[in-house]
Amino acid sequence: MPAIAPPAPSGMLVVLAPELLELILSYLEPQHLTSFGQTCARARDFIRPNNQILWKASFLQVWDHPKHVWSLLTPSARAVNRDRESSWDWYREVYRRCKAFNVLCRCNSGVRPANVEDIVPPLLDVLDTASYSDIAEDGSRASLNLEFLHRLLQRCPEFDRVVHDYHKDIESISLPLELLTDSDRPITRSMLARRVTVPEWASRFHTFYGITQREEDSVRSKAAARALVYDWSVTAPNADFGPLVKDGSGTVHWQTVEAIGSLMHRIFATTLKAYRLSVSGFQVNVPFLLPPSPVAEDWAGITGTWMGTYAFLDYRALVHYNFSHNFEYPMDLGEYEEACGDLMRLKLKLGDSEELQQDRRLQTDLPYCKDLPKLFFTGSSGGRQIGRPSIRVRGFACLTPGGRQVRWRFIIRYAGSDQWQLEGVQPGGIRSGGIYGLWSHVDHDDHGAMGPFFYAPSELCDPSD
Numbered sequence: 001m002p003a004i005a006p007p008a009p010s011g012m013l014v015v016l017a018p019e020l021l022e023l024i025l026s027y028l029e030p031q032h033l034t035s036f037g038q039t040c041a042r043a044r045d046f047i048r049p050n051n052q053i054l055w056k057a058s059f060l061q062v063w064d065h066p067k068h069v070w071s072l073l074t075p076s077a078r079a080v081n082r083d084r085e086s087s088w089d090w091y092r093e094v095y096r097r098c099k100a101f102n103v104l105c106r107c108n109s110g111v112r113p114a115n116v117e118d119i120v121p122p123l124l125d126v127l128d129t130a131s132y133s134d135i136a137e138d139g140s141r142a143s144l145n146l147e148f149l150h151r152l153l154q155r156c157p158e159f160d161r162v163v164h165d166y167h168k169d170i171e172s173i174s175l176p177l178e179l180l181t182d183s184d185r186p187i188t189r190s191m192l193a194r195r196v197t198v199p200e201w202a203s204r205f206h207t208f209y210g211i212t213q214r215e216e217d218s219v220r221s222k223a224a225a226r227a228l229v230y231d232w233s234v235t236a237p238n239a240d241f242g243p244l245v246k247d248g249s250g251t252v253h254w255q256t257v258e259a260i261g262s263l264m265h266r267i268f269a270t271t272l273k274a275y276r277l278s279v280s281g282f283q284v285n286v287p288f289l290l291p292p293s294p295v296a297e298d299w300a301g302i303t304g305t306w307m308g309t310y311a312f313l314d315y316r317a318l319v320h321y322n323f324s325h326n327f328e329y330p331m332d333l334g335e336y337e338e339a340c341g342d343l344m345r346l347k348l349k350l351g352d353s354e355e356l357q358q359d360r361r362l363q364t365d366l367p368y369c370k371d372l373p374k375l376f377f378t379g380s381s382g383g384r385q386i387g388r389p390s391i392r393v394r395g396f397a398c399l400t401p402g403g404r405q406v407r408w409r410f411i412i413r414y415a416g417s418d419q420w421q422l423e424g425v426q427p428g429g430i431r432s433g434g435i436y437g438l439w440s441h442v443d444h445d446d447h448g449a450m451g452p453f454f455y456a457p458s459e460l461c462d463p464s465d
Helices: 009-014 018-025 030-037 041-046 052-059 075-086 090-109 120-128 144-155 160-164 177-181 200-209 219-229 254-269 315-323 353-357
Strands: 304-312 344-350 375-382 391-399 406-414 417-426 435-441 450-457
Touching: 018 052, 030 041, 030 052, 030 090, 052 090, 090 120, 090 144, 120 144, 120 200, 160 200, 200 254, 219 254, 254 304, 254 435, 254 450, 304 435, 353 375, 406 435, 417 450
Parallel strands: none
Antiparallel strands: 304 344, 304 450, 344 375, 375 391, 391 406, 406 417, 417 435, 435 450
């Protein structure tokens, strides 16, 4: 009697009871589950996209469960997210994320993605649903989503190209010839700001990713970011002179935040490099990154020390730039360099809400999310200069409409009088990374000095001695 070949492993598996087969396959990561489905028609049918239980299990082998983040959202943010939650498809999310990962890994071989919209939004979803709910063996908190993004950055050393080179309209944009031929050519989305509609997700992604090496070395990129940050028309009273949309909505203007980050992180990487304060990257833009404040009502984590600085152009250059908009050849800010303030330390604590609520400097007509109370604070600011007059600080923090980002206002009192108003947003959300914003004089004189600033919780900084 001729010998009968034993069935292939997959053949043995598919004859198991569906419940047992599903249990076994639930331990497979997506690529292994897909490989199993390619072994035979029965296996392919078993891992069909509508087998949501199986694809959920495979998803959770690689990524955090999104419910951990969703459960932390404020009611307003949860309401905005409700459609997303109700339409969540485990197979579709696995497919989108794996596709973005594979496309980017192929970029190392010179393959250019056909559409960056297939890459960036799925990666933003990974970041938006990242959580520190998992506990590692050493007791530290870990996030599968951040580990996934870290692996991607390691596998794709040319990841900067996603920030710089890809735009679906790039071939049809009428740019000055030198922008296309100059060797100093990282075309960022900020550089396209006055020529095309920049999608919000593009600026958000750049903000969360942080400054790139190409950007740091690029005169053109610096000029593009400055063209936004130092433009008097970028902000206005209906944005409270901050990086908010100029429509009275109180929502974040992501393109301005992107440009602020580009300038401020470059300053930390060059002018203030001794302090190692480049607090940026995916890992610091996760909500609830920092532990709760010891002060029970301090949901924003105000109490403590914040570190950062501000930047400014020579006032003559600022005026010349803004009045050159109507010229045939507007002024190029590429050859100018900002000065920056001393490394500052803000020591903040919650203040008397009743008293500060009456403070005219802390009034705003812009809406904010009231799921969490507006918090008022006071404090002091110190630098490294000996003999500097006392600098007092007061302000507030509140949620932006929609409840995902935190808005901050600082009033700087110097030499006995109020001097500067700082308006910023914390793009990563509650108790996350840094605050990006714009400073200006408290009285907002026409054609007054202004510029960018950045502060981050001291726990995320690594200042040198």
